[in-house]
Amino acid sequence: MMSLDELVDNFTLLEEWDDRYRYLIELGRQLPELSEAAHSEANRVKGCASQVWLETTITPSANGPILSFCGDSDAHIVKGLVYIVLTLYSGRLAKDIAATDAADLFQTLGLTAHLTPQRANGVRSMVERIRHDARMALAQTPAVSEPIEGR
Numbered sequence: 001m002m003s004l005d006e007l008v009d010n011f012t013l014l015e016e017w018d019d020r021y022r023y024l025i026e027l028g029r030q031l032p033e034l035s036e037a038a039h040s041e042a043n044r045v046k047g048c049a050s051q052v053w054l055e056t057t058i059t060p061s062a063n064g065p066i067l068s069f070c071g072d073s074d075a076h077i078v079k080g081l082v083y084i085v086l087t088l089y090s091g092r093l094a095k096d097i098a099a100t101d102a103a104d105l106f107q108t109l110g111l112t113a114h115l116t117p118q119r120a121n122g123v124r125s126m127v128e129r130i131r132h133d134a135r136m137a138l139a140q141t142p143a144v145s146e147p148i149e150g151r
Contacts, residue, residue, distance in 0.1 A: 028079025034072035047125030049118040050075035097134035
């Protein structure tokens with residue numbers, strides 16, 4: 001997957017909504033394939049009109065858990081939206097994910113005004129699911145205590 005900066009740069013070059021729409025579909029085609037096992041009810045995102053699945057992998061690190069995501073949808077345009085959401089959140093620290101809202105990115109990409117209410121709600125559901133997973137990973141991470149001076 002490309003970097004967030006590359007994604008923003010590519011969208012900046014596309015002035016017409018039709019071009020952005022086609023680019024979203026192309027991004028969806030570039031999503032890594034999600035395994036059949038990952039197309040489970042546990043991974044299904046509730047609140048999306050289309051079927052969307054997100055698989056979360058948590059990797060411990062010295063700075064806190066890092067979350068990586070894989071995703072899929074049964075709708076071409078939604079697969080592109082999944083790609084964008086994963087570009088924003090995947091491979092980041094849980095604390096950063098929990099503090100990041102996707103609304104600014106979708107505004108920057110010029111997508112906010114063109115998404116149907118159902119698709120916008122689906123994006124919110126994906127983002128909330130990812131941020132929920134980040135909060136859960138943080139809650140399950142034992143706190144590291146600092147040594148107390150003089151002991």
